Amino acid sequence: DRLRVLVARDPILGDLVLRAYLGRRALLVGAGAGFRILGSRYSPDTRRLREFAARNRLPHRWIDLESDQEAEALLRRFSIPPEETPIVIWRDQRVLRNPSNAELARLIGLSSPSIEEARSDLIIVGSGPAGLAAAVYSASEGLTTDLMDAIATGGQAGTSSLIENYFGFPAGISGSDLAERGELQARKFGARVWVPAEATSLKPEEGAYRVTFAERGDVVAHTVVLATGATYRRLEVPGIERLEGASVYYAATVYEAQQCSADPVAVVGGGNSAGQAVLFLAKRVPRVHLLVRGPDLAAKMSRYLVDQIERHPRVNVVLNSEVREAEGDDVLRAIVVENNRTGERRKLVVRAMFVFIGTQPRTAWLADVVALDDRGFVLTGAAAQARASGTVWEGQGRVCLGLETSLPGVFAAGDVRSGSVKRVASAVGEGAMAIHQVHEHLGHTTVDVARHPDDGR
Incomplete structure (x- = not known):
């Protein structure tokens, strides 16, 4: 301290x-320092633990149950049968058998065992670019701040291999590096970061709000910023469900790229995330097929990505194409692709598929609490106030602020907000703007805003 x-x-x-x-x-x-994960590459729980470790940038090493010679010796040493894997080995002494993400986080000291209930100034739910920016500005301005995330800091942006058009980084920066720097900056100013912490409910309580988190307990705060972001929509085609996580992915990081370095892959989508994934994978695999539903690659993708993709010798762009079927038992063997103009179908031999086909908001836990638009994104400003229930805004002495939801003192920023621009820079800007409006809300109330011990005020 x-x-x-x-x-x-x-x-x-x-x-x-x-x-x-x-x-x-x-x-x-x-x-590859740190703890070890021993498990089968075909196990969903092994993939879950590896993804959690990779997304949180935790030093670790994976030992493949099927191919690593060290696996059998370790299982004998700890008297663990293969069917009880995956396991996590910590400092060659302690073993956890198929731990939850929260149990792993507690083991390695990523976060405290539980949240002590206390009334803070602000709870930020979601730690993508919007949530991290809100935490930095809130904590630096003296507000007691709790930043929570269900999986890892960085959000959807944290899975981007290289963001080249973010202001101030002419050589580009990876999403994970940006997230790590943002988290460290927030912690430097005193924000408390809790991972994993999945929000399950939001309830008004005597001029404040109570947020309940799975496996964590409750946090009460005068204000809340919703920055839960959005996730990529799943591709619904026959045969894909059993392959998700094994060779069908919704992110393209080093973790996923390691699984398919010697084989051709397919990327599905026409936006910037798909373009960034293509260029990242093209450095590591012999062939990348980019499948775009529309007739023009530049329709939804930034020009700088289009130019690089069109020049890259390992990239094959297939327009007017949609995936109709995934073939394979344990891993992907091929996909059936249909030309949506001619109806012609053909089989494309690939060993992995990366899907970036639009987003859906993480707002299921908010459906009966704040006003949402018809796609499930959080309404803010005048549209939110018009949809507010009962007399919630009577006596506030002001109108609903631009980033405020249908509940006074609850704000939304970033991709989760209805009408937001889906860019990292705009999410960061909204996170900062949300804190300005938090102060404006607190200025209209009589709450006793807590200060850090070293704040001097």
Whole structure:
């Protein structure tokens, strides 16, 4: 705690410590240091643990039950039969058998065992670019801030291999690097980060709000920022369900790329996320087939990505194409692709498929709480106030603010908000704007805003 205060007060020292931390973490991750995950590549729980570790940028190493010679020796050493895998081995001494993500987080000290109920100034639900930006601005301005996420900081942007059009990074930056820097910055200013923490309910409570989290308990705060983002829609075609996570993916990071480095792959989608995935994968696999439903690659993709894709010798762009079937038992063997103009179908031999076909909001837990649009995104501003229930806005002495939902003091930022621009920069901007409006809301109330011990006010 004393070091955190010192880092916050001394920018030069803070920058030095931050750079050292980032460099050390990169070395540890690259060296496969940390805990070990032993399990089958075909096990959904093994994939879940590996994804959780990768998304949270945790130093770890995977030991494949089927092909790694070390696997059998470790199972004998710890007297564990293969059917009880996956297991997590911590410091060669402690073993967890198929732990939940929360159990793994507690084992390695990623977060505290439980949340002590206390009334904070702000709860931010979701830690993508919008949530991270909100946490940085909130904590730096002296508000006690809790930042929560169900899986990992970074959100959907955290799965992007390279963001080349983000202001201030002319050489581009990976989504995971951007997320790690944002999280460290938020922690530096005193924000409390909780992962994993899946929100299950939001309820008004005596001028504040109570948010309940699975396996975590409740947090009460004067204000809430909803930044849960959106997820890529699943591709609904015959044969795909049994292959999801094994060779059908909804992200393209180093974790997924390691599974298919020697085989041709397909990327489905026509937006920037699909374009970034294509260029990332083309550096690692012999052939990438980009399947686009529309007739023009530039319709939804930024020009700089289109130009690189069209010039890349390993990329094959197939327009007016849609996937109709996935073939394979344990792994993907081929996909059936249909030309949506001619109706002609052909089989494309690929060993992995990456799907980026639009998004759906993470708002199922909010359906009966705040006003949503017809697609499930959170309404804000005048549209939200018009849909507010009962007399919730009577006596507020003001109108609903631009990023405020149908509940006073509850705001939405980033991809989860109806009408938002689906870009990293705009999400960061909305996160910052949300904190300005949080202050405006608190200025109209009589709550006693808590301050950090070192805030001096």
